Amino acid sequence: MITWLAPDDPPDRFPSHEAALRDPSGLLAAGGDLKPERLLAAYARGIFPWYSPGQPVLWWSPDPREVLWPREFHRSRSLRRALRLRGFSLHEDRGFEAVVSACAAPRSRSPGTWITPEMKAAYCELHARGVAHSYEIWREDRLVGGLYGVRLGRVFFGESMFSREADASKAALAGLVARSEALGIELIDCQLPSAHLRSLGSRPIPRHEFLAILSADAKRALRNP
Numbered sequence: 001m002i003t004w005l006a007p008d009d010p011p012d013r014f015p016s017h018e019a020a021l022r023d024p025s026g027l028l029a030a031g032g033d034l035k036p037e038r039l040l041a042a043y044a045r046g047i048f049p050w051y052s053p054g055q056p057v058l059w060w061s062p063d064p065r066e067v068l069w070p071r072e073f074h075r076s077r078s079l080r081r082a083l084r085l086r087g088f089s090l091h092e093d094r095g096f097e098a099v100v101s102a103c104a105a106p107r108s109r110s111p112g113t114w115i116t117p118e119m120k121a122a123y124c125e126l127h128a129r130g131v132a133h134s135y136e137i138w139r140e141d142r143l144v145g146g147l148y149g150v151r152l153g154r155v156f157f158g159e160s161m162f163s164r165e166a167d168a169s170k171a172a173l174a175g176l177v178a179r180s181e182a183l184g185i186e187l188i189d190c191q192l193p194s195a196h197l198r199s200l201g202s203r204p205i206p207r208h209e210f211l212a213i214l215s216a217d218a219k220r221a222l223r224n225p
Contacts, residue, residue: 005032005059012041017061017207026062033057034122036129043150043157046211048191053116063207066190066197070180073173074201082167083174088144090175091136096127099134099146103160115160123159126150135176137168144168147176154186155214173200187213 003015009032020028028047032038034057042048042059051058075083082088100123104115126132133156136146145168147161156176163169176188189210190202 002027003029005029005057007031007033011035011037012045014042014045014047014059017046017063017211020061020063026060027058028061029059030056032059034118036122036125036131039122039126039150040131040152043152044214046207046214048157048159049119050114050191051116052114060191061207062192064204065207065210066193066202066204067210068177068188068190068197068200068202070177070185070188072201072203073177074199075174076170076199079167079170079174083171086165086167086171087139088137088168088171089139090172090178091138092179093127093133094136094138095143095146096132096134096148097124098143099136099148099162100124100160102143102146102162102164103148105162123148123150135172135179137171137175139165145170146172149189151183151185153214154184155189156180156183156185156187157189158191170200 002021003019005013014029017028020026034049047059047061049057050060100115100120104113104120106113123132132148132150134146134148137144144165145163147158147169149156149158161169161172190197193204
């Protein structure tokens with residue numbers, strides 16, 4: 001049985017990670033809301049929301065956790081060529097809402113979306129508070145790719161990415177990686193594995209290792225976003 005959260009429950013009322021289900025893997029709790037306080041309390045504990053329209057908010061803590069260390073990012077030959085020759089320019093937070101909308105748009109391989117209007121509004125509020133950020137690839141005045149996520153302390157929690165041109169989302173991730181040292185980012189959370197992310201250098205680590213990286217630093221950032 002998973003824990004059910006009520007909207008008036010304290011924001012940090014999450015069960016132990018050990019209570020997460022094995023099937024579906026990592027499901028920890030359901031219900032609650034997407035208010036900024038609950039979202040930030042969740043991220044500080046390594047928990048993220050992911051659900052489909054018509055479902056309650058579902059909270060996840062998978063084991064293992066898919067992560068990317070910036071030093072392990074893999075720049076393929078085609079990506080290096082695109083960064084040199086395609087006229088891409090990287091911007092941070094130039095069009096956060098546009099990036100979330102693009103990530104939520106139906107795609108040929110996945111016509112549905114988990115980024116509901118409520119989810120979009122919640123992350124735009126986090127952006128207004130200076131906690132959620134987008135890394136965008138523009139060609140002249142056109143947004144052609146990007147990603148967004150939550151930054152707490154040394155960890156960037158990636159949420160979604162999109163491309164309107166070949167290699168544009170990879171270029172956005174490459175831009176985040178290139179700026180990671182200046183931003184103090186030591187780890188990029190990818191949440192769950194995919195062939196696309198593995199091709200860029202992500203790999204799984206045990207959940208307890210991921211949580212150990214998070215704890216003290218993320219809580220300090222939560223107090224001083």
